[in-house]
Every structure is written in C-alpha cells, then in structure tokens.
Amino acid sequence: MGQPRRVYPLQNVAPNGHQGRWGNFTRGNGESAGFGPVGRYGVAPWAEDWSYLRDPKLRNDPLDILKFIPLNDQKTIWLSFSGETRLRNWYEEHPGLGASGHPGSGRFTARNLYGADLHLGSHIRLFGQLINGDAAGWNGYGYGTTYRKKLDAQQAFIEITENMFGAKTGFLFGRQQFLDAPSYLLYNRETPNVPISWNGFRYYAIWDNIRIDAYDFVQTNINQTKMFHDTEDYGTRLYGFNTTVAVPAFHIGKQQVHSFLDLFYIGYKYAGSAAAISTATGTKSGFQTRNNFGFRWYGSAPSFEYSIGADYQGGTFNYAKTDQKRSVDAYAINATFGYRKPASFLHPFIGIQTDIYSGGNSHKTTGSVGTFATPFSPQTNYLDTTTYIAPANLISMSPILSITPRHYISLRLKAPVLWRENTSDAVYSSSARYAFSTGLNGRYVGIVPQASLLIQLNQHLSWQMYGARFIVSHNLREAGAKSGSYAQSNLVFRF
Template sequence: MNSRRAHHRPTCKRLHRSALLWISLLCANPMAMAQGSVDRPALKSLRFDEDWSPLRDPALRTDFLDPLKWIPLNDSGSWYATLGGELRERYEYVRAPVFGLGSPPRNDYFLSRASLFADIHFGPGFRTFVEIAAAHAPGWSGSPPATQKDTLDVLQAFGEAKLSLGEGQLSVRAGRQQMSFGSSRLVGVRDSPNIRRSFDGVRVTWIESKDLRVDAFAVQPVAPRTGRFDDGRDRAQDLWGVYATTNVPAVAGLKADLYYLGLNRRDARFAQGVETEHRHTVGARLFGSHADFDWNIEGIFQFGNFGGSSIRAWALSSDTGYTFSDRTWTPRIGLKADAFSGDRNLRDGRLGTFNALFPRLPYFSEANLVAPSNLLDLQPNLTLALTPTVELNLAWNPLWKQTKADAFYAPPLSPVRGTAGTQSRHIGQQVIATIEWSATPRLTVAASYVHFEPGRATRQAGGRSGEFLATWLQYRF
C-alpha cells in the first residue's frame, strides 16, 4: 500500500502544479475575473449549445480568450470556428461505499480530466463539432473503471445540418453526442465521473420560437475503454424516443414536457434475474416558477418485457421550493420527494422494478449511494447565497425500499447482494453539505461532504456507516 501511494505521489504533485498554473494564468488577466456582460455568450454544461457568433462585433471581444471563440474562416465571417475546453482536478475520499456493501472498504484518489473541442460552422446551415478527452485516476485502489480512466478518446464528433421552415427550424445531428432532456432524470450527462456519457446515433430537433421544442432520436450509448481511441458503441443497448417541451399559456410560468422513450438491453440484471429487457417509458413533467415559488413535478410509467416476464413500473418525482428573495443570503427552502417502484414478487412473472435508463450522475448526492429504483426518499434542503458567487446547500435524505421483496440498487443499476427479501424497508439516511464558489465565469471551486448511516434493511446485509468527501476545481474556456 505504501509503495503504491509513493508511486502516485509525483503524479498528484503534477496535478496540483497544473491546477495552480491555470489559476495563476486566470488571475493574471483582470478581464477574466469579471463576471461577464449580459451581451456576451455564456459557458454551458453542453458545450455545443454555446453560440459565439455575437463576437462578430469587435466591441464584444473584451476577453483575453476571445481570439479562440471567434476565428473567421472566410472574408465575410459566415464560416468560423470556436475552440474551447475544460480542465477538472478532483479529489475523493470514501469510507464504506454503498453503506459498506461496496468495495474497497476505504479509498482515496485523485480524478483528473482534460478536454478540447472545435466547433466549426460552414455558414448558417451546417457545422461539425469534435471533442476529445483524457482522464486519469492516480491513487485509485486497484484498476480504475473506464469511466474514470481513459488515456485519450473522442468524446463527441457529429455533423449537424439546419434548415429554417416558416417560423421554425429543423436540425439533424448525426454522430457521437451528449444528450440531456428535462431534469435529466432519465437521459443526462454523467458529470461526477471523469468521462461524461455520450451516445452514437441520430437526433432530429424541431424548434418553433420559444414555445415548442421536439426532439426525436435513435442512439446507442458509448462504452468507454481505458486505452487510446478505443471507445465504441455499446451494441447490447438501444435507446430511442421523442421528447417535447412546450409553454402552458393558461398558467403563468408553467411549462410542460411530454415524452416516450424506448430501451432494448441485453443481459439486464435485476433481483429477479438476468434477461433481455425491452422497456417502454412514457411520462410528463410540469415545471416552472412564479414569484418566489418554483416547482418540478414528474410522473412516469413503464411497460414492456423482461425475458418471459412483463414489465409494469412507475415513478413519481418532485422538487419544489420557496426563495426568500428579500432576506439576507436569499435562502431557498426546498423539498425533493421521489417514489420509484420495486418488484413485489420475484417469481410472479412480472417485473415491477423501475429503470431510470441513463440518468444524471450524481442523482441524490455526490456519494452516489443508491440508484433510483425500488426507492422512496425525501430530501428537505436549504440553499444559501452566502455571497453573489458562493452558494451553500444543506440536505437530509432518508431512504427506504419501495418493496421489501426487491433489492436496493447501486449506481448505475446493480442489485446489492443480500438486500432482497429484507424484513424492513429502511435503507438508511445521508446528510449532505455542498459549497460552491463561482470564482469567475470560467472557474468553479467546490466541495461536498456526505455522512451516511445504514437502516435496518442494510444492516441485515452487513451494512455500516460511512462518509464521502469530494473537492474539485473546474476551469472551462
């Protein structure tokens, strides 16, 4: 163990020096520290959504990195390129993962990822977007998974054609791409691990003003591998669907999502066994804000087949809150509540376990204790804006199994051994504290601490208390 730590120490030092160098470069330019003008484009989680064409106006080119954001490729500027990327350095410590039912019992390590992208526009009707990424996990006990270590690979590479039709715009995107819909409860990026989730396939989008957006897609998830340029599509899984978002004019501030998602998955594993899963998901989400209230409520139903068994599963989720906008620290009091169905009888020829498909990570906390399947949870929370750039979030999250017969599931969707058929539903609870400093529009520094205690259902399987700590620095340009 000591030799392993000694072996990784120089690498960790290099990571620290790299992070400090980036901060020094940032602080050396006063413009980079400004919080930005409302007229300037903003950095986004999905980098291909950024539009830097306003920098055609020389008056808006006020940042020292603007030469990377607006690179004209012809005299008129109708052809142009945007370059960008990200560096993230993250440290994690975990004791007794998954309530002590995971392995190893204790681990601490660094996560380092870097990415570069090029967004090239050939006029208003066509563009290509390419992003490469490298990720490493020095200090990891044993061999890190491919979601944490990937020497160098293509994260995204697609071509997109756009066509204006009346008051709307139709776009067709083909290739490797990231996707996120709604609250990312079913399809979202995987941001806590080093390698974000990508899909290979086709996506068609119709946008009609700001009132209606419809996406249709047919894709396969990308299976990361640890080598160089060896990531390939997971041919054991197929995902397709239609996702629509619209305003609801009758109610101020209300919007709605309606969607259908289909999944084929070979060798799917649940507490009931291992079979081919053919699952259909239909759902609706109501979300928005009015005055100081905000709400996000979603209902989901699933049906299909799991081998010779039928699938009948469901989920209800809500995230509501009230912000005291006229008080010091602008406190927001919120309540998250979820119910994800489980399997009531493992031998009745019906699978009742909900499958969240490809959800965002983290889902409940940075510790990633449980997956959203066979689960009931509440999460009262308090968010405080300590300064205009520093936000603190405190939460308490008790967890129960929805059914005793089914197991509880660890991310991404693995039944935890010994947790099916327990006498109690109580999985446990976690207490969460997260603080985030948006030092500049590009630089974020954050930390999250989670303490978790097992409930009766996990203690029966040998569960125990544990903790998780993560600190990270993220620089995007």
C-alpha cells in the same frame, strides 16, 4: 430546480450571446430548449452561441479570442474552441455501504474535454471533442475505462439547420451528447471521467412556444484501452421523442408563473449487469427493453419554483440463454417544491423533494417485473451525493435549504430519508443490487445528511465541495451494511 441563485431584474433571461435564440425556451438557463443548461458555458459546449463576437468590441475576456475565429472576410465561416479540465478527489469511509471491500478509499481523477466547433455559413457546422482521463489514489477501486481513458473522440457530429414551417430546425448525425430528458432519468455520467455519449441521429424543431425532438442512438463502446479505438455498442440503444410546450404565463396572487410542460417517450434497450433482475437468492441476467411514457411540468416565479413529473415504464425482460420473457410494469413519481425570498441578504431557497420509484417482487419468477430502472446515468446529485443508492425500489423525501450570500458562493443542504417501496424487493446500488439485501427486513433504508458548497472563483474556474454521511438503518446494518462518511472536491477550469 432548487439551485440557489441571486435574483436580479433579468434573472430569467439568458446571458446575451451565450445561448441560442430559442423563443420562450431561452428563459432561465435555457435547459427547456433541450440542449442542457447554458450559462456563460454549457454542459454541452456546442449549445453555446458565440456568433455575437463577430464584433470584436463585445469581447470582455482574454479567452474570447478563442470563441470566434473568422476564416473568411465575410466572417460567415468561423471556428470556436471550447475546453474543460476537471480535477476531482474524494474520500469514502465505507464505499458502497461497505460492500466494495475498500474502506478508507481516497481517489483522485483528472480529465480533459477539448473541442472545436466549425461553422460553414449559417446552415452547416461540424463539432468535435477529444477526451482523455486518468485516475490514482489509495485503496482505489472501479478504475475501468470510464475513469482511465487514452485520447479518443468523445463527440464528432455534423449539424444541418434550416428555418422550416416557421420553426428553427436541425438535424444532428454522429457521436454526441443527449440531454433532452428529465435529469433524474437520463443525464451525463458525472462521477467518472468519461461522460456518456451516443451515436446516431437527432432531429429538432423549435417554434416560439412549442418544440419537438426525435432521436435514435446506440451507445458509444468505450471498453477499448487503445487510443482512438472507441466504437459503437449496437446492443445498447436509446430512442424516442419529446414535445415541450411553453405554458402561457399565469398568476398565483401577485406572482407571475412561467412554466414548461414536457411530454415524452423514451425507449431503452440494454444488457449487462444493469439489466439483471433481482431474485430471492441473487440476480438473473438478461436483456431488457424499457418504454417510458411520461410528463414533467416545471416552472418558476420570483418567489417559488416547482417541478412535478411521472413516468410509466413498460417493456420486456428476456432471460439470458432462454426464450423466457417477462413483461415490465413499473413507475416513478418525482416532485420538488420550494420557496425563495429574493429580498433577503442570504437569498434563501427552502423546499422539499419527494421521489417514488417502484419495486417488484424478488421471489417471483413469472409475471411482470415491477422494479423501475434508470440505466443511463441520471444526475448524480439529484438523489444522493454518495451515489450508493439507485432510483429503484425507493421512496425518498428530503428537505432542501440553499443560501447565496454572494453572487459567487452558494451553499446547499439536503437530508434524504430513504425507504424501500416494496419490501419484497432489494436495495440497489448504481450498478447492481446489494448482496446483503437477501433476508433484509423492514422498509427503512437510512438517512443521508449532505451539503454542497460552490465557489465561482472567476468565470473560468470553479471549486465545488460535497460532504455526506450515509446513516444506514438498524435492519440494513444487521444485514451487513455499514454507515460511512463521504467527501468530494472538484476544481474545474472551463473556457
């Protein structure tokens, strides 16, 4: 949503052969099918479909030889390899609004994700993916196991597929990525080296115009520092179900609109620092259960795009080492609207993004907890490139401008203006509340002008750069926060 693109006659048709055949859910980048976006390559490499390369005449790249390797004469048993190497470096003038104590930090990270997809006929496949990562730099901080990771299994699952009741169905069991949720609620842990992964089962059924998805996972425990020692964290769970409907096309003026409606329930169980709640003087630790009931309706026409969603969050907060409980009563509203001018040489996209995440009352020790929570890595650049602000007790409004003067280069500009939704609640980072929130006055938090430049050097190599300046409000500065500049560079090789 809101990503710049050049408009061709087949703009809403996935690249031939690089995405599963999911009826109307194959439109655009295919994200509505529930496996993340897929272009030539996918965020989830197992969502790519290279079976068309049974015909070697269709190869158009030297590395296509690695995407379909037949293992029997009938070419029904075949192997596909995938890989990604990412080199990321970034500079922060005052990390975490000055709260981290590492001014002028420059960090460098490298990670490798390499996988193999073994298809045993048309109904069974095994997918495995290895990961390793390292980090260096000057005045660095936060280099835990999400940054420095010896070789381990990032994903390892079996999938069984069948055509049942007119639908394409599948059952996945094992360690896997999960991307079937709005990216502003749950995504793939982009900033560190190790993406988030889950252990358990997932079932899906996809018809031409409707699909369902049910799942139950525990998070992968990556805290071990030895090779191949990742286990399961049974205290952290993700479970739920989703229904997506391909809404019949309709017209606004002469514009034909294609859209999708998501209806979802997402359950979280988690503890640790992310589960702590804010108090008048600090935080209280505990264990949380969050139940999300929501919808998202999103679609596009040749000249505009839109996305609107809402999420009610219930559940309980259990204080650590006591029997005391509090209910959860929180909500979020997310909307993006934009206009595109396909005929222009610059192919501009002009839009606005608005997000509201409820806050609570830090002075209360009883009653419901009103602070919205997204503990599982929402998409990094959806709100704020710097990641200094979390989607909790927040109102954000931002203009968006994107241009794509060539098919291989795009520029995107944003300037989110941020306020606290509730002045009785704290300001939150991506991992905890800010200590300088104590005694903070006023609602205004700041503004974050930011830009991203993507250059697709070739179909395997991309270079993306981000720049931002977090300008804190007067009240936040008086409380101890600092404004600061941020720059990031990513060089990514994929096949």
